[in-house]
Amino acid sequence: MAPFDQTSTARALPDIAADGRPALAGALDWVGMGRIEMPVSLQADDGRVVTSPAKVDAFVNLRREDARGIHMSRLYLHVDRMLSAEPVTPAGLRRLLKDFLESHAGLSDRALLRLQFDHLVRRKALASDNSGWKAYPVTLTAVMERGHFALELGLQVQYSSTCPCSAALARQLIQQQFSADFAAGLLDREAVLAWLGSEQGIVATPHAQRSIAEVKLRLVPAFADIPIVGFIDRIEAALKTPVQTAVKRVDEQAFALLNGQNLMFCEDAARRVQQALDVDERIADFLVRVAHQESLHPHDAVAVASKGVAGGYSTLPDGLVPR
Template sequence: MKDVQNMKGDYKFGINEVGVEDIKYPLRVKSNSGDIISTVGTYSLGVNLDKDLKGIHMSRLPQLLAELHAEEWILDDFKADIYDILKDMQSRMETDNACLELKFDYFLSKEAPVSGQEGLMSYPCQIKSSLKEDEYNFFLSVEVPVTSLCPCSKEISDYSAHNQRGYTEVTVSYEGLLRVEELIEMVESVASCEVYSVLKRVDEKKVTEQAYDNPRFVEDMVRLVAEKLSADNKIDWFRVNSQHQESIHPHDAYAVLEGR
């Protein structure tokens, strides 16, 4: 059969990235405890294309995912495991540059603070990576839901204070081994209160009072999380984005902080 994609041509430009995106596949992730988390990964895979070639062998990219699934591949050491996939892409696509993006929900069982009732919490994660010749770039993001209580409202009100659900996204570049749980713990430890999927009345009392004792602006959240990240020697760059869904305003509040 005629191989149109492999035809040579006198094209004016090479292409930075060409590939496939938004491919969903079952994904298994090893947690910090060693348990295997079953979830669904959404993959985007791409490579560069020299200007003298018409196209890439695109079917090789979803074929790679099919092979990983058949081998019952487990994502464990995120940075090292993704590097191996990028090297494989370079080899089978006969190119120097490869990039991979992976989105998935990371599930953890969480106990309510008083009753001990268990429920699953999901944390959206994203990996963005590229391997250009031997230069490897890898970024891990996780979004953590939190409860926030307004310090200003608490200060000026005779009783109560308005609170809201917030979402803090942490993106990091790091060396060595870093677990998703570590990033989640950094965020939850400085929030007004954590978010739980199951709460009984005794738990509601606990989280309401805890939030009242720990008021947080979005500004507070990004600064406090940044302090945690900067104290971790494995992390060499970070970005913290915090958004609070305001309960008494028609808009959201946000703050962003980058650092090393």
């Protein structure tokens, strides 16, 4: 038997996408692959490279109405080479999108890449010497259109929210219980202290819930890196009550204090994040959606805020706010 000639066989393989014609002609907004499994690496603040499993979307448009399809394998190979070779940076994403378009010359003039992954960050406990890992869902979306490069970072941050109304109602009940338990006249300090530390004295507590801040940041592409942890830190510092990892009793008490000092409605939380992001020069536009997953109700309390850029996120319909 004659030896297998891979080169000559490859030349003979049919290429229906390139040689065929569509039964129906028409330009297409986007064509590509969704949820490709790839690793993604990022440079951490301390110089380490952190690698996470990611789902990757890679797309170009198909502007030639008579073309049967695009070259999907080329997109895959470009993504694989870039993500395997270097940490993700704005410059690297820009080069990758240019590769998409150069490999589809005559077919496409728009390219898109979306990376979705959980970024693990080690967080210190509030008061003890312990620490633990916290995963932050991240979405990076890069678009190249007619030579213009745009980069968007999506983040989710979990925090605790204690209802100010509920806290006021609880304080009123505690006042009523105090009035019932202590008659008018001189009070015994030790008896009052003991009462304050008892379930009989603190008869009511405000309701609190795990809450989520979803943020879309349209980044200024001139910056060399994507400081994901820096943006997360800015959001958590504004909210002041991020959920914790390793927790001993001393940490739980410190967390209770933070919640008591930072009572907030969803409107308060949205404004806190809005103010923190508005002064960051790396952000051209932003959209914030906070959801307090109520323990009182079977529904969420939601507030949305934006930077207010003309033609920016604030013009989006309700269905396109961060989810």
